Amino acid sequence: MSGLVVVGVDGSPSSLAAVDVAVREARSRSAGLRVVHGFTWPALHPPVGPSPLGPAHSALREQVEHMVMEAVQRARTRAPDVDVTHAVIVGEALAVLEGQSHDAALLVVGDTGHGRFAGVLVGSVAMHLAGRAHCPVMVVRGRPGPAGPVLMGVDGSPGSRAAAAFACTEAALRGAELVAVHVWGTRGDRSELMPGLPAEEEHAARLRAEGEQVLTEVLRGLSVPQTGMRVGRRLVRGPVRQSLVEESEGAQLLVVGARGHGGFTGLLLGSVSQAVLHQAHCPVGVVRATRAGE
Structure with a gap:
């Protein structure tokens, strides 16, 4: 079995739990894992003209990249044999993850989050993906029984x-x-x-x-x-x-x-x-x- 497992992350404990599940799914399927974050720029209005400090949003972008790389490292540590890639894509989480589902065998998300996912993963994001994703969606929640059915x-x-x-x-x-x-x-x-x-x-x-x-x-x-x-x-x-x-x-x-x-x-x-x-x-x-x- 092969394919690609995609996991949506936002740095929250819930999305990190989703990474753990996603990497296990990827390993069992002999599939690659892609860690994805849908990023939207805040409504900033920087001064006109160049700034010696760089773009006003550069620090935010670096923070997002760091968060995603932490998730990537977490996955690689847990499964060194799994090919782990990542993507920070400009766009709303709903549209970004739905787009990623085109090439995926499985899409994994947590049940709660913060930032762009704040309080909506069990609501609009999960519901949207459940009805629109082009692959199965797994919402990580609860305490699964490791020996259960x-x-x-x-x-x-x-x-x-x-x-x-x-x-x-x-x-x-x-x-x-x-x-x-x-x-x-x-x-x-x-x-x-x-x-x-x-x-x-x-x-x-x-x-x-x-x-x-x-x-x-x-x-x-x-x-x-x-x-x-x-x-x-x-x-x-x-x-x-x-x-x-x-x-x-x-x-x-x-x-x-x-x-x-x-x-x-x-x-x-x-x-x-x-x-x-x-x-x-x-x-x-x-x-x-x-x-x-x-």
Whole structure:
């Protein structure tokens, strides 16, 4: 496996944690690592004409370059065998990282930051990249269980099928168990039926059977390597947000599609995405189904 892993940095502890994860991902994939910072000049108004001290913004640029090189050195120290490059690109972080995703196999970001990323990585930046990036996005957060499984949230949509393929790859790279999770009973369940009536039980049984079929089809479509990988399945009844957050405890990674249907309606565009990215107990991988992927 090869490709390029891109990590967005801003000097915050969260972005440094993202560097640690990104370098491990690059090493396991036999891929290169690119450390990227999206840099925007502040609205300064220096005096007209040359200055003996140089451009007014030179010190800021040097500070940014130093910050990026510290991240590069951190990566090289942790994985001397990984080819690490870097880029400081003038532009908003959103546009810069989206542009970098064109050539990447994986884009990694932290869940919080400062500077140009201040307080938005779990909001506008992560949400934007999740819906627009041209490669899978990994948001580093929580405390992953080093011996835990890789979870994939599935609902049968093209987005969840693309997420399942990525989750399968991650589980193989990590030597971890792969567990498919489907949450059911969140739409129409008990909404029009009185508790205890036979019709309600029949309705619930149908929803459960549909969920079982979704899991069966997704797992059947995976090319699980013949390496003894353990594959499990969980059918969970309950609200999607709470259920996914609870299931993520002790996991190495939770992978979801950028958009879906059924239980994941509006995923990464509304409340479900906010809950997963803000509250999951482990890093979250988001995979957007492209036309080719679909």
